[in-house]
Amino acid sequence: MTDEEIPDxxxxxxxxxxxxxxxxxxxARDTGTLDLNSSYLYMLLARDFSDTCVVAEHDGxxxxxxxxxxxxxxxxxxFLWQVGIRPGLQxxxxxxxxxxxxxxxxxxxxxxxxxxxxxxxxEASRALFQSMARELDTECRxxxxxxxxxFPEPGHSAEELFTIGPYRPSALNRLAP
Ligand SMILES: CC(C)(COP(=O)(O)OP(=O)(O)OC[C@H]1O[C@@H](n2cnc3c(N)ncnc32)[C@H](O)[C@@H]1OP(=O)(O)O)[C@@H](O)C(=O)NCCC(=O)NCCS
Numbered sequence: 001m002t003d004e005e006i007p008d009x010x011x012x013x014x015x016x017x018x019x020x021x022x023x024x025x026x027x028a029r030d031t032g033t034l035d036l037n038s039s040y041l042y043m044l045l046a047r048d049f050s051d052t053c054v055v056a057e058h059d060g061x062x063x064x065x066x067x068x069x070x071x072x073x074x075x076x077x078x079f080l081w082q083v084g085i086r087p088g089l090q091x092x093x094x095x096x097x098x099x100x101x102x103x104x105x106x107x108x109x110x111x112x113x114x115x116x117x118x119x120x121x122x123e124a125s126r127a128l129f130q131s132m133a134r135e136l137d138t139e140c141r142x143x144x145x146x147x148x149x150x151f152p153e154p155g156h157s158a159e160e161l162f163t164i165g166p167y168r169p170s171a172l173n174r175l176a177p
Pocket of ligand 1: 125
């Protein structure tokens with residue numbers, strides 16, 4: 001079955017297992033747009049941050065993921081670091097399902113703000129988070145975060161901070177299962 005043929009209901013969302021960091025790395029690589037970090041970094045995420053990560057699995061294969069953490073000095077904030085879906089499965093609502101599952105993870109319990117950073121040219125990601133704010137019936141504020149010149153590599157885009165919230169725990173019940 002190609003990615004395009006995978007039905008929505010055939011995709012299960014769950015926490016990553018310790019040995020699945022490499023699969024997260026492969027999805028990030030295959031998106032072609034995400035910053036690809038070292039495989040070791042994704043292994044640490046799967047091992048130590050599984051309470052704030054979600055994977056989308058189809059037939060034993062990881063086809064998407066969302067990763068993040070609770071901000072240590074701002075526990076009301078859950079920060080979403082990367083969300084990525086294999087290209088053939090994008091644009092079908094899986095991004096929204098992944099964010100909803102991310103907000104329901106144990107590590108996001110009692111958080112009231114969702115943060116992420118997005119490059120100005122990433123239309124799909126901007127649309128995804130603005131749509132989540134509407135579904136949570138709350139605001140999406142956009143402010144400067146990392147300037148292009150803050151990055152050591154030439155050609156890296158700026159990253160703007162998206163702050164979604166405050167949202168009520170009950171708002172999560174309205175999101176996609
Ligand atoms: C960004 C990404 C996770 C979005 O997931 P997705 O499954 O494609 O998005 P969804 O189908 O859930 O759509 C969510 C919303 O965004 C909109 N959207 C999705 N793709 C879009 C695009 N290319 N352009 C404009 N809007 C888009 C949808 O219409 C929907 O809006 P709505 O709820 O108002 O109808 C996915 O496209 C992806 O993996 N991209 C590559 C990696 C990446 O850039 N990640 C983000 C940076 S961390």
